[in-house]
Amino acid sequence: xxxxxxxxxxxxxxxxxxxxxxxxxxxxxxxxQLLAIPNKVIGPxxxxxxxxxxxxxxxxHDKHVNILGSGDATTCIIVVVRHSGSGAVALxxxxxxxxxxxVCNMIQRVQDLAIGYxxxxxxxxxxxxxTDVHHYSEELFYNIMTCFHKHPVEIDLTLACIGELNxxxxxxxxxxxxxxxxxxxxxxxxxxxxxxxxxxxxPLRCARFLTGVSxxxxxxDSNVGLLKxxxxxxxxxxxxxxxxxxxDEFILQHLSTxxxxxxxxxVIQIRATLKYIQDNQxxxxxxxxxxxxxxxxxxxxxxxxxxxxx
Numbered sequence: 001x002x003x004x005x006x007x008x009x010x011x012x013x014x015x016x017x018x019x020x021x022x023x024x025x026x027x028x029x030x031x032x033q034l035l036a037i038p039n040k041v042i043g044p045x046x047x048x049x050x051x052x053x054x055x056x057x058x059x060x061h062d063k064h065v066n067i068l069g070s071g072d073a074t075t076c077i078i079v080v081v082r083h084s085g086s087g088a089v090a091l092x093x094x095x096x097x098x099x100x101x102x103v104c105n106m107i108q109r110v111q112d113l114a115i116g117y118x119x120x121x122x123x124x125x126x127x128x129x130x131t132d133v134h135h136y137s138e139e140l141f142y143n144i145m146t147c148f149h150k151h152p153v154e155i156d157l158t159l160a161c162i163g164e165l166n167x168x169x170x171x172x173x174x175x176x177x178x179x180x181x182x183x184x185x186x187x188x189x190x191x192x193x194x195x196x197x198x199x200x201x202x203p204l205r206c207a208r209f210l211t212g213v214s215x216x217x218x219x220x221d222s223n224v225g226l227l228k229x230x231x232x233x234x235x236x237x238x239x240x241x242x243x244x245x246x247x248d249e250f251i252l253q254h255l256s257t258x259x260x261x262x263x264x265x266x267v268i269q270i271r272a273t274l275k276y277i278q279d280n281q282x283x284x285x286x287x288x289x290x291x292x293x294x295x296x297x298x299x300x301x302x303x304x305x306x307x308x309x310x
Contacts, residue, residue: 003149004156013149016138017163031161034127035177037191042069042182044197045303048220048227051198052076053209055092055102056220057109060186064225064298071180071195072266073128074258075136077144077162078181080127081106081155082188085120088113091183092216095209096140102216103147111153113222124148125159125190130167130176132258137163159190175261200296200305201229202269203276204287210255210273211237227296227305231288236281237274244274 003010006024014020021028046066050056052073058065068091070078075095079102082089090106107122114120126144129137141162148155167174182193208217211234220227237243243251248267252259255270280286288294296305 003145004154007156009154010149013142013145015142017141017160017165020160021163021165027157027160028165030159031165034159034161034190034192035165039178039192039194040182042067042193042195043303044199044305047182047195047197047199049195049197049199050091050093050219051202051205052093052095053097053213053215054205054217054219055090055106055109056218057088057090057106057113058185058220058222059089059113060087062185062222062225065220065222066185067182068185069180069182069193069195071193071198072263073179074176074256074261075129075132075134075140077126077128077137077140079103079106079144080125080159080181080183080190081110082123082125082183083110083114083117083120084123086114086117087186087188088117089183089185089188094140094144094216096136096143097209097214098216099140099143100147103144103151105216105218107151107153107155109218121156122153123156123158126157127159127161127178127181127190128166128176129162130261131164131174133174134257136257173260179263197304199227200307201294203272204280204283204294205229206269206273207234207277207280207283208232210270211235211277225297226308229294229296231284231291231293233282233284233288234277237277240274240278244271244278 006026048065050070070093079092088110178192295308297308299306
């Protein structure tokens with residue numbers, strides 16, 4: 001009983017997005033405000049991009065990260081947790097795997113980063129998902145809300161641009177309106193965004209969810225400004241050679257939860273990930289030698305993430 005909707009503590013969390021909007025119409029208004037903001041194209045400088053089944057947390061005075069962002073969300077939901085007193089903020093891209101642990105970790109990270117700062121509330125913002133025909137987004141919404149609701153800390157839901165409010169019709173087919181968002185770390189402002197640069201090690205990072213690794217990976221240490229990938233392992237993907245021999249349309253239809261509405265780069269990224277898995281069937285041996293993570297630090301000149309050796 002710790003989920004707060006429009007200032008009121010809830011005994012039960014909403015069963016779906018429609019009941020949320022009927023019972024609390026203020027969320028229609030805040031979603032409309034987000035939808036009215038023009039989409040921004042965000043370059044790599046100052047950006048920390050969070051991929052599917054990843055999370056990251058930081059603070060306003062982080063000199064390495066100005067924007068936390070994530071995109072390419074169709075049936076997925078981008079979750080933002082922020083402490084109103086300190087401005088500490090965490091962002092995750094959730095697809096239904098590892099949700100409970102991710103929710104606990106996001107809240108814990110934000111609370112830890114807020115220690116020593118003025119008191120404040122934990123605020124929750126949800127963006128993404130749409131009225132897909134299989135109702136994947138609705139199931140994920142309920143899953144996320146349930147995980148926050150059972151957490152012992154009071155959580156203020158301040159934005160929910162999801163479900164029907166994030167859906168438009170094109171040729172009779174429902175499409176997401178917003179695929180991605182950025183969060184200004186200094187101000188807490190959230191805005192629709194696309195990200196041409198998604199950071200380093202993308203095929204390796206995508207291999208985690210393609211091979212069924214369920215954990216949501218925390219990828220950033222704000223204390224030292226290091227992007228950290230791994231170490232982790234995954235099982236060899238059966239039939240990866242066969243997958244790579246298939247047509248683009250076959251891959252799109254069988255490896256997407258929403259093939260009609262995927263961004264144009266979807267198949268290219270899946271092929272790159274499959275090739276990476278083919279070349280690295282046991283990453284604990286070939287990728288993370290001596291069980292060492294891949295570390296990256298922001299380059300002062302280019303603003304991009306560059307590998308660091310310790």
